[in-house]
Amino acid sequence: MTAPSAPRRPGADALARIGHATPDDNPADSSPHAFPDGGTWRTEVPSVEGPEALAVVLKESSRLDVPIHRVSQGSGIWMLTDADITEMVESCAERDIELCLFTGPRGTWDTGAATRTDSGGAGLRARGHDALAGCVEDALRASALGVRCLLVADEGVLWTLHRLRADGLLPADTTLKVSALIGPVNPASYAVYERLGADSVNIPSDLALAHFTEIRRVSRAPMDLYVEAPDDLGGYIRMYEAAELIRRGAPLYLKFGLSNSPGIYPYGAQLRDTALAGARERVRRGRLVLDLLARHGADGGMSPLGSRLPGALHRFPVTAPGKD
Secondary structure: OOOOOOOOOOOHHHHHHOOOOOOOOOHHHOOOOOOOOOOOEEEEEOOOOOHHHHHHHHHHHHHHOOOOOEEEOOOOHHHOOHHHHHHHHHHHHHHOOEEEEEOOOOHHHOOOOHHHOOOOOOOOOOOHHHHHHHHHHHHHHHHHOOOOEEEEOOHHHHHHHHHHHHOOOOOOOOEEEEOHHHOOOOHHHHHHHHHHOOOEEEOOOOOOHHHHHHHHOOOOOOEEEEEEOOHHHOOOEOHHHHHHHHHHHOOEEEEEOOOOOOOOOOOOHHHHHHHHHHHHHHHHHHHHHHHHHHHOOOOOOEOOOOOOOOOOOOOOOOOOOOOO
């Protein structure tokens, strides 16, 4: 791993020459945390919806020399056959990439009307015992097929899967990732997700830089951040801030999303061309981010490829059944 280099703001030297000097960084804004391997950032390609899209991502990452630590899927485990999951697990294992699959069912595809109102109701959360049980079923099925990272969109599902992990019903090295669609927006809520069992937490892409620093004062759980967000998450593009996002948010997963692109969840063959084109372009977006970091002298500090565990985190006590 290369030691982190001092970040440089875009255009800083040229602007300084004509009297527009960049304000000095406040060292107190820098995150004191890192991944257990010493790295400050990793990479993730989201919306990889099946084996065919994964093959595109792997091919493009080799062609463009884009290192990948994790790929994630958004449609849900229930949208994949056992053969699909096994193929994806094997393909990722060959490249030492973490595969993260989404548990379900989720409220936005349930029968409740509230999620279709302007308020959004309860959003993606699991509605009722049966939906919670469905998420558990997804998690157990995927883990039995070799998946070791599960994406969740409900606090109760997160806590339940963490308890199953603590009890040995899920493998101890399973990591739990909180979806951007329920991502916390203040340090107190971020700390709660960590204590409920989250090993990485998506935060909304529109948080201010000061918010990153506030979160890092209370939690070291890795952040997941779209440096380019899908349209349904705001469509924000923060490539030029990548170095500063790492400085304040480490340990951080840089997620290479794609704005100005149609939604593909839940994925099916009718969306094949869109999904494959999107997978290819997400990797290219990753190359653009890496090039920016290099030009700004801030490309050091990447975790070694194959790194996936978050290190020691703070948790609520897991009590005996019926006692919590």
